[in-house]
Amino acid sequence: MSYKIIFDTERMKHKHTGLYFFCKHLGLSLLKNQTTDAKLSLYYPDSIKKDFGDQVHYIKQKSLHKFWMPRFNNVDLWHSTYQLSSYFPSKGTKTKVLSTIHDLNFLKEGKSVQKEKYYLKKLQDNLDRADCIVAISKYVKNDLEQHCDLRGKPIHIVYNGNNIETEIVNQYHSAENNQHIRKQLLFTIGTVNHKKNFHVLPYLLVGNDLELVISGIVNEIGYDKYILSIAKELGVLDRVVITGPITEEEKYQYLSNCAMFVFPSIAEGFGLPVIEAMSFGKKVLLSTNTCLPEIGGEEAFFLDSTEKDYMINFGKFHIMNLINSTDRSSHIKKWAGQFSWDMAAKQYWNLYEEVLK
Structure with missing residues (x-):
């Protein structure tokens, strides 16, 4: 039948x-x-x-x-x-x-x-x-x-x-045309609104020279300006960029070249961008909210809190240690491969x- x-x-x-x-x-x-x-x-x-x-x-x-x-x-x-x-x-x-x-x-x-x-x-x-x-x-x-x-x-x-195929990862790892994206870069992508919690990310830039790129459609009026106002207050505005929507090619460039992928979401059913970043072997720093511990698993790093003081302290004393820690890209890719x-x-x-x- x-x-x-x-x-x-x-x-x-x-x-x-x-x-x-x-x-x-x-x-x-x-x-x-x-x-x-x-x-x-x-x-x-x-x-x-x-x-x-x-x-x-x-x-x-x-x-x-x-x-x-x-x-x-x-x-x-x-x-x-x-x-x-x-x-x-x-x-x-x-x-x-x-x-x-x-x-x-x-x-x-x-x-x-x-x-x-x-x-x-x-x-x-x-x-x-x-x-x-x-x-x-x-x-x-x-x-x-x-x-x-x-x-x-x-x-x-x-x-x-997982939206990212192995062939794409290999292509971008070997590409020479992505060098304009600095390696000392924190990257995140998603719908730009409060539930993604992106406004806590500028705090991670205090005490280091990292830059932050946030990509995705802004569907909450004024939220992008709120993020930038926090960055300005912290004196890191020149190191924060909110791109709006980007092409798949641009996303791959950022994922290939960032130092770490950050995702502090407070409301998430799966968190697909996390798996996309891990497909590139990238270290990911996640909140412990909702499904993210389940999806990031043992190959992810986690924030115990996303409160201001905790995040500033994390940026000053911990994030560079994580970025410079042992390369586990092959293990991270293997974890992502199960999706x-x-x-x-x-x-x-x-x-x-x-x-x-």
Whole structure:
């Protein structure tokens, strides 16, 4: 029997975000690693180019579908890729739903009690609609078990893959055109907002000559200026750059040439940039919040606190020791190698079959 499956890539309309890359890389790997007789279609925002090629069947996503979704009577499985999605098959259809849950960050962002209740209800409604629930880390699984009613449904854990391929790493390690990026550089990348906690990073520049580059889309008005105001107050403004969104090539250049990757996030479901940096053999300095100890593992360094005095002390007396410590790049790359989109895709195909049979 041939099944019809829809993979929801609606979140790809928000470029330079983790959900964009999740949908893109998992979608490509699902198409590449198909293990069952099924037709995989993509529910796709019509506003952007077709990243999956011309041989794939696309179903146009429309805003109207939030309120009235076509019945898709002949679809056997819908893979929802965003925990607060408003896009699902119409109730009353026989379409099964597999739902990937990335995080419950709205509980860690200082939102009002009313907003937290609203998002929790939205998430609960989506979990109730799901026949199969997937968490992207053990941390997210524990959060779901603590804050939601799973109605006895089991939670499967499928780790995200790694966007960086070995060939790319080798290419940038041997390239001669990246030397304009200084080696004494701290680098981070992600959506620039409070939950990423990037404003604590200028404190690490006190007592040393390191520079800091923060890349990513600024989606919280004024937060970038707040970071720079702290840098100015510390007298390190000339060593801090907020680039905004960068190309993949620029990201690889920074990852290849930075002295250390820093990621002090306080709300994270997986932390893909950490694995990307580790793919280059880079030492990573992380907060102990949420999933980061799980993802960074024994090859990461951790901040016991991100409070001002602790961070200043760390910059003055510890960070250069870490940067100049024994080279463990081969071990770090090996750790990153366990996260694979092909492996994730194969796990999802197994779950598709399990749900459908």
